[in-house]
Amino acid sequence: MQKIKKISLKQIIEGFRKPEIVKAIADVLNDEAEKYSGELHIMEVCGGHTHIIAKYGLSQLMPKNIHFIHGPGCPVCIMPKERVDHAVILAEKEDTILVTLGDMMRVPGSKRSLQESRSHGADVRFVYSPLDTLKIAEENQNKKVIFFAIGFETTTPMTASLIQEVEKNNIKNILFHINHVTVPEPMEAVIQSKDSKIDAFIGPSHVSVIAGAKIYKPIVVTYKKPVVISGFEPVDIMQSTLMILKQFNEKRCKLEIEYSRGVSVEGNLKAQEMIKDCFDIAEKFRWRGIGDIPKSSLKLKEKYDYLNAEKIYDLPYEAIDDHKSCRCGDILMGKALPPECKVFGKACTPERPMGACMVSEEGACAAYYRYGRGLG
Amino acid sequence: MSKILLEHGTGAGKSAKLINDIFIKNLGNNILNQLEDASVFKAPQNMVMSTDSFTVKPIFFKGGDIGKLAIAGTCNDVAVMGAKPLYLSAAFIIEEGFLISDLEKIAISMKEELQKNQALIITGDTKVVPTGTADGIFINTTGVGEIVKPGISASAVKEDDVIIVSGTVGDHGSLIFASREGIDIKSELSSDCASLWPLIRKLVEEDIEIHSMRDATRGGLSAVLNEWAHQSNIGLYVHEEKIPLSDETRGICELLGFEPYHLACEGTFILAVKKEDAEKALEICKKDELGKNASVIGRAINEYNKKVILETGMGTKRVFETPSGLLLPRIC
Numbered sequence: 151m152q153k154i155k156k157i158s159l160k161q162i163i164e165g166f167r168k169p170e171i172v173k174a175i176a177d178v179l180n181d182e183a184e185k186y187s188g189e190l191h192i193m194e195v196c197g198g199h200t201h202i203i204a205k206y207g208l209s210q211l212m213p214k215n216i217h218f219i220h221g222p223g224c225p226v227c228i229m230p231k232e233r234v235d236h237a238v239i240l241a242e243k244e245d246t247i248l249v250t251l252g253d254m255m256r257v258p259g260s261k262r263s264l265q266e267s268r269s270h271g272a273d274v275r276f277v278y279s280p281l282d283t284l285k286i287a288e289e290n291q292n293k294k295v296i297f298f299a300i301g302f303e304t305t306t307p308m309t310a311s312l313i314q315e316v317e318k319n320n321i322k323n324i325l326f327h328i329n330h331v332t333v334p335e336p337m338e339a340v341i342q343s344k345d346s347k348i349d350a351f352i353g354p355s356h357v358s359v360i361a362g363a364k365i366y367k368p369i370v371v372t373y374k375k376p377v378v379i380s381g382f383e384p385v386d387i388m389q390s391t392l393m394i395l396k397q398f399n400e401k402r403c404k405l406e407i408e409y410s411r412g413v414s415v416e417g418n419l420k421a422q423e424m425i426k427d428c429f430d431i432a433e434k435f436r437w438r439g440i441g442d443i444p445k446s447s448l449k450l451k452e453k454y455d456y457l458n459a460e461k462i463y464d465l466p467y468e469a470i471d472d473h474k475s476c477r478c479g480d481i482l483m484g485k486a487l488p489p490e491c492k493v494f495g496k497a498c499t500p501e502r503p504m505g506a507c508m509v510s511e512e513g514a515c516a517a518y519y520r521y522g523r524g525l526g
Numbered sequence: 527m528s529k530i531l532l533e534h535g536t537g538a539g540k541s542a543k544l545i546n547d548i549f550i551k552n553l554g555n556n557i558l559n560q561l562e563d564a565s566v567f568k569a570p571q572n573m574v575m576s577t578d579s580f581t582v583k584p585i586f587f588k589g590g591d592i593g594k595l596a597i598a599g600t601c602n603d604v605a606v607m608g609a610k611p612l613y614l615s616a617a618f619i620i621e622e623g624f625l626i627s628d629l630e631k632i633a634i635s636m637k638e639e640l641q642k643n644q645a646l647i648i649t650g651d652t653k654v655v656p657t658g659t660a661d662g663i664f665i666n667t668t669g670v671g672e673i674v675k676p677g678i679s680a681s682a683v684k685e686d687d688v689i690i691v692s693g694t695v696g697d698h699g700s701l702i703f704a705s706r707e708g709i710d711i712k713s714e715l716s717s718d719c720a721s722l723w724p725l726i727r728k729l730v731e732e733d734i735e736i737h738s739m740r741d742a743t744r745g746g747l748s749a750v751l752n753e754w755a756h757q758s759n760i761g762l763y764v765h766e767e768k769i770p771l772s773d774e775t776r777g778i779c780e781l782l783g784f785e786p787y788h789l790a791c792e793g794t795f796i797l798a799v800k801k802e803d804a805e806k807a808l809e810i811c812k813k814d815e816l817g818k819n820a821s822v823i824g825r826a827i828n829e830y831n832k833k834v835i836l837e838t839g840m841g842t843k844r845v846f847e848t849p850s851g852l853l854l855p856r857i858c
Contacts (some may be wrong), residue, residue, distance in 0.1 A: 278782075384840070
């Protein structure tokens with residue numbers, strides 16, 4: 151077997167951020183855009199892409215007729231308040247430790263965030279890997295440890311792996327609250343919504359590493375919207391935009407993979423199997439700012455009812471909406487940009503977010519607030 | 527192994543022994559050794575005073591410990607005001623059960639750092655609290671210094687001033703994060719924790735016209751620059767590729783999703799100097815071990831009032847944002 155050479159992280163990253171390469175693609179993009187007479191609205195579905203576009207100022211390099219629309223792909227942002235409340239209620243129960251991913255800590259529910267709960271004395275911990283929950287449970291045998299699971303297809307296999315460990319080792323003190331959502335369904339909802347002007351999508355690479363490129367076939371086939379699956383580096387996003395533009399110039403409508411270094415059509419079959427073993431598709435999920443989207447989330451299989459915190463505890467499900475001056479719904483549907491919302495940066499800031507898009511740093515409003523204010 | 531007991535904080539028997547064996551032995555001097563209720567010292571005319579409490583976890587880290595940090599941190603706050611650190615107070619809150627040998631290690635680090643600043647601890651206090659009511663050890667230090675370069679202020683940045691950083695940014699913050707329990711990162715990174723006065727003294731002696739100077743502790747580089755822009759009513763324009771970063775810090779930030787510019791430095795400072803003096807200031811920094819990675823990163827401009835603008839390597843611009851609501855551990 152060939153020996154694997156050690157490479158540094160810097161070597162991996164640098165090529166994909168090289169200014170010369172980004173600028174060179176921008177030149178090609180601009181030439182290509184001249185051949186296209188209309189306006190092109192491209193939705194980057196994932197909040198991670200929104201963040202990178204804002205952070206590197208990539209819109210400034212784009213041809214005038216190409217516009218990014220920031221999609222609903224931030225798992226924290228789209229969590230409705232009533233479900234955030236679930237986390238708070240569970241965290242504040244006696245002899246309970248609530249474990250979740252770090253992004254969840256600051257999200258405000260109707261009364262408070264998990265961070266605030268913690269300052270009230272609740273035991274809330276964040277982990278980088280869901281499997282770290284096993285150690286917490288082992289060290290706290292006399293407490294219930296509730297894993298509050300969030301995320302798209304990317305984080306689901308890790309939760310599945312934790313569930314399987316709990317089952318295999320007959321661990322008695324870990325429960326689950328599942329909030330895993332899926333990417334293609336909100337994309338369909340966005341296309342179908344009134345006044346939608348989306349022409350094409352940039353899909354997130356990490357989702358397709360797990361779920362494969364195949365999940366977007368209906369978007370391309372049924373709705374005739376090109377999808378390019380893109381990595382998260384500036385070079386990736388520039389290249390993906392170019393690939394979309396070329397499809398329009400060449401009158402093609404295809405599902406293409408820019409992130410060919412990690413994504414296949416089929417994806418990670420083992421991970422998909424684990425997901426299937428643990429979860430069923432839920433009838434609907436209420437997306438913050440958007441509303442109910444059918445079949446857009448996962449729920450624990452019935453065989454795991456004994457691990458399901460939603461079945462064990464009595465939790466309130468009454469819908470709690472954001473403030474009516476908040477335009478997150480329009481922003482998530484691509485009908486408005488953050489500065490068009492009148493509370494943006496005034497009553498609504500990352501410290502005191504009023505709506506979904508300001509909550510996580512991957513939210514469109516948070517990205518604009520952070521990187522774009524005052525630049526005009 | 528001997529541990530700190532509640533008795534060590536009572537003021538009688540055991541506590542006198544602890545003070546003698548640890549503090550007087552390592553930190554003693556003519557003033558402290560008087561052991562009066564308050565210490566008498568002569569003050570030159572224009573003084574500065576600064577206080578800071580240190581709660582860092584872990585207490586011992588690569589490149590330093592809480593003791594080194596408690597001296598360097600406070601002396602640095604004095605030094606960046608253009609003042610020579612002279613006298614410090616040190617107050618310890620120690621959790622019952624803390625190892626006496628660890629306390630001595632901390633005292634020895636403090637001694638070494640005081641020597642670099644040619645400063646003295648002249649008054650101190652020790653409290654012991656029951657197990658579970660503090661986390662190991664907390665230290666507060668207050669320092670006074672004599673101003674040798676007056677007028678340095680966060681509100682004194684002027685148009686055309688050149689911004690210099692003295693070294694790589696974010697190393698202390700990323701090291702502390704990486705060495706936290708639960709985050710399994712192996713790295714070669716060491717905290718940049720260091721006393722700045724020896725290098726600042728050289729800049730002052732060479733009569734560099736320094737308008738503003740800050741050590742980039744909590745909030746890191748971006749917090750300092752944003753404060754300056756705000757308080758000096760001016761715009762700052764920074765070139766991202768000029769900001770010195772260590773590969774390790776860059777890697778840790780990449781893995782954990784942080785911006786190195788938001789992370790604390792404990793041995794790096796930022797200067798705004800008159801344009802004409804910039805080259806000389808950079809040269810002085812670069813000749814010193816502490817400033818060998820110094821770099822001119824930007825300038826003050828008559829545009830973008832109260833904002834810091836970052837130009838990326840791609841020529842695009844963005845707001846150089848301040849950190850908000852990050853889940854950082856206690857870093858100092």
